[in-house]
Amino acid sequence: MPNAWVYILRCADGSYYVGSARGSDLGKRIAEHQAGAYGGFAASRRPVELAFSEGFDRIEDAVAAERQIKGWSRIKKEALIAGAYDRLRELSRRRRES
Numbered sequence: 001m002p003n004a005w006v007y008i009l010r011c012a013d014g015s016y017y018v019g020s021a022r023g024s025d026l027g028k029r030i031a032e033h034q035a036g037a038y039g040g041f042a043a044s045r046r047p048v049e050l051a052f053s054e055g056f057d058r059i060e061d062a063v064a065a066e067r068q069i070k071g072w073s074r075i076k077k078e079a080l081i082a083g084a085y086d087r088l089r090e091l092s093r094r095r096r097e098s
Helices: 026-035 059-070 074-082 085-097
Strands: 004-011 016-022 048-056
Touching: 004 026, 004 059, 004 074, 016 026, 016 059, 016 074, 026 048, 048 059, 048 074, 074 085
Parallel strands: none
Antiparallel strands: 004 016, 004 048
16 A cells, blocks of 8 residues: 555646645545645635546655656646556657757
8 A cells, every 4th residue: 555645636727736645545635635724726726636646655756756747737747647658758758849
């Protein structure tokens, strides 16, 4: 069972929130977002829904993935959500060529 998570929330306004969480209970963290427990970006765009998650053994790896994904374009985040991993490589190449 994972000890940490990276996740993407789809907010009510259609935007995405990328976060990471320590612990095995991702559902609890999502419920905290739904309740607006931490304020900030996602709290003002509720309700939210989980669009993507990936578990990690170490929180350091989840945080590194969070930072990487936060730098991605919306279309690249949507490819990840859809599981279109081949498209991720294509979108990365396209950005480097620009």
